[in-house]
Amino acid sequence: MTSLFEEVHETAVGVPVRRVTITVNGERRTADVEPRLLLAHLLRQGFKLTGTHTGCDTTNCGACTVLVNGRPAKSCTMLAVQADGREVLTVEGLASASELHPIQEGFKEEHGLQCGFCTPGMMLTAKALLEENPNPTEDEVRWALSGNLCRCTGYQNIVKAVLWAAEKMRGSAQ
Amino acid sequence: MYPSRFRYEAPSSVAEAIALLEEGKGEAKILAGGQSLVPMLKLRFASPELLVDINNIAALDYHHFSSDGALHIGALCRHEHLEKSSDISSRQPTIAAAAPLVADPIVRTRGTFVGSVCHADPQGDWAACMVALDGRIVAQGPSGKREIPVRSFVSGPFQNVLAYNELAVEAVIPAPKGTALGGYMKLERRVGDFATAAVAVAVDVDGGRVTRAGIALTGVGGTTIDAADAAAALVGSSLDAETIARAAELAAGVAQPRSDHRGSASYKRHIINTFTSRLLSGIAESHEKAA
Numbered sequence: 001m002t003s004l005f006e007e008v009h010e011t012a013v014g015v016p017v018r019r020v021t022i023t024v025n026g027e028r029r030t031a032d033v034e035p036r037l038l039l040a041h042l043l044r045q046g047f048k049l050t051g052t053h054t055g056c057d058t059t060n061c062g063a064c065t066v067l068v069n070g071r072p073a074k075s076c077t078m079l080a081v082q083a084d085g086r087e088v089l090t091v092e093g094l095a096s097a098s099e100l101h102p103i104q105e106g107f108k109e110e111h112g113l114q115c116g117f118c119t120p121g122m123m124l125t126a127k128a129l130l131e132e133n134p135n136p137t138e139d140e141v142r143w144a145l146s147g148n149l150c151r152c153t154g155y156q157n158i159v160k161a162v163l164w165a166a167e168k169m170r171g172s173a174q
Numbered sequence: 175m176y177p178s179r180f181r182y183e184a185p186s187s188v189a190e191a192i193a194l195l196e197e198g199k200g201e202a203k204i205l206a207g208g209q210s211l212v213p214m215l216k217l218r219f220a221s222p223e224l225l226v227d228i229n230n231i232a233a234l235d236y237h238h239f240s241s242d243g244a245l246h247i248g249a250l251c252r253h254e255h256l257e258k259s260s261d262i263s264s265r266q267p268t269i270a271a272a273a274p275l276v277a278d279p280i281v282r283t284r285g286t287f288v289g290s291v292c293h294a295d296p297q298g299d300w301a302a303c304m305v306a307l308d309g310r311i312v313a314q315g316p317s318g319k320r321e322i323p324v325r326s327f328v329s330g331p332f333q334n335v336l337a338y339n340e341l342a343v344e345a346v347i348p349a350p351k352g353t354a355l356g357g358y359m360k361l362e363r364r365v366g367d368f369a370t371a372a373v374a375v376a377v378d379v380d381g382g383r384v385t386r387a388g389i390a391l392t393g394v395g396g397t398t399i400d401a402a403d404a405a406a407a408l409v410g411s412s413l414d415a416e417t418i419a420r421a422a423e424l425a426a427g428v429a430q431p432r433s434d435h436r437g438s439a440s441y442k443r444h445i446i447n448t449f450t451s452r453l454l455s456g457i458a459e460s461h462e463k464a465a
Contacts, residue, residue, distance in 0.1 A: 035182030147278030
């Protein structure tokens with residue numbers, strides 16, 4: 001598929017294009033975008049960060065969730081121009097070069113995924129939760145993840161994975 | 175899905191935003207949280223020529239109680255800020271009860287209270303709270319500010335009375351006459367779905383008697399429904415069981431539900447009765463305990 005990101009450039013004759021500078025996973029990235037370009041498409045087709053999945057494209061499923069200035073946002077429901085000057089964290093920014101993030105480890109240890117489509121959004125929402133509340137109850141995890149839909153797991157192991165990560169992160173913080 | 179093309183501006187002051195609206199001559203739209211507008215742009219239910227993004231106007235990002243006890247909510251105050259505010263949870267129970275039920279947790283990080291009221295979705299939660307609380311919207315245009323009571327602010331489904339060059343800068347919830355009590359109950363099939371039916375109740379109590387009451391219904395009519403007679407039945411009472419039953423019946427009586435995939439009309443009417451009664455009984459109980 002030709003990336004829409006490029007297509008917009010080609011057809012943008014006479015359409016004002018805006019330059020945005022976004023810190024994506026710690027790295028400053030600059031792009032010229034048409035205002036109607038969605039953040040999800042800039043990330044996926046523009047920056048080739050395809051870990052951000054677009055599921056429903058209608059603000060329901062939460063698969064496209066990324067962190068914008070630390071808070072979860074559905075990147076299909078935000079314009080790329082709105083991220084100008086902000087920090088965006090995608091799933092690609094979770095692990096370091098040598099180590100998985102504890103949340104990723106948790107999903108591996110507790111088998112928190114089956115098809116994996118919802119997983120990036122789940123993990124980023126979980127990251128925001130654990131930063132705010134390092135010791136959540138099971139109910140609090142379920143509540144925090146209630147905007148992220150999973151059609152495979154029945155959520156049991158996703159919740160376990162987040163609790164696993166919470167425990168590990170508390171341990172390493174001491 | 176891609177929105178149709180538009181010009182985009184992100185001013186950093188209210189004055190600039192109003193100047194842009196003026197320039198847009200009715201073809202401009204304000205973008206705040208975007209959690210309703212962006213989906214509508216993508217579905218092309220809306221195709222404005224100019225989008226005025228107010229997210230860079232930091233001065234609109236607040237909520238606070240003024241010295242007279244009124245609650246002021248700025249146009250950039252997100253749902254989650256109301257949900258997590260200790261001030262709100264201790265002083266404004268109707269808003270505190272509704273905040274965690276708006277959409278889903280991710281939408282709540284971006285969506286705004288004022289934007290939701292302006293969007294005027296008959297199934298929106300905040301419009302019902304505003305009606306129950308006698309809230310007002312502060313609109314600012316080129317010639318200054320004016321206050322619009324929410325009952326005349328919403329003029330129909332997805333319609334409000336803002337002029338093309340006016341920006342809703344703030345919502346105001348007046349100070350309670352006594353102790354503010356209240357709640358919000360919503361039936362939804364799953365988190366993030368539109369309400370099957372919901373009820374907002376706000377009751378001010380002084381000396382064991384109700385001094386002011388508001389009841390409003392979500393999702394059971396073409397607009398938010400003001401159950402004014404039900405609320406009037408509470409004023410002067412001590413929230414006894416008989417009064418509660420009558421108010422619940424009156425509230426269910428003014429609902430105009432339609433049968434659809436979320437439930438039959440009679441089921442929804444029944445829910446309005448049950449929720450109104452449960453909310454008022456809960457309020458009466460908590461007030462007795464506190465007294």
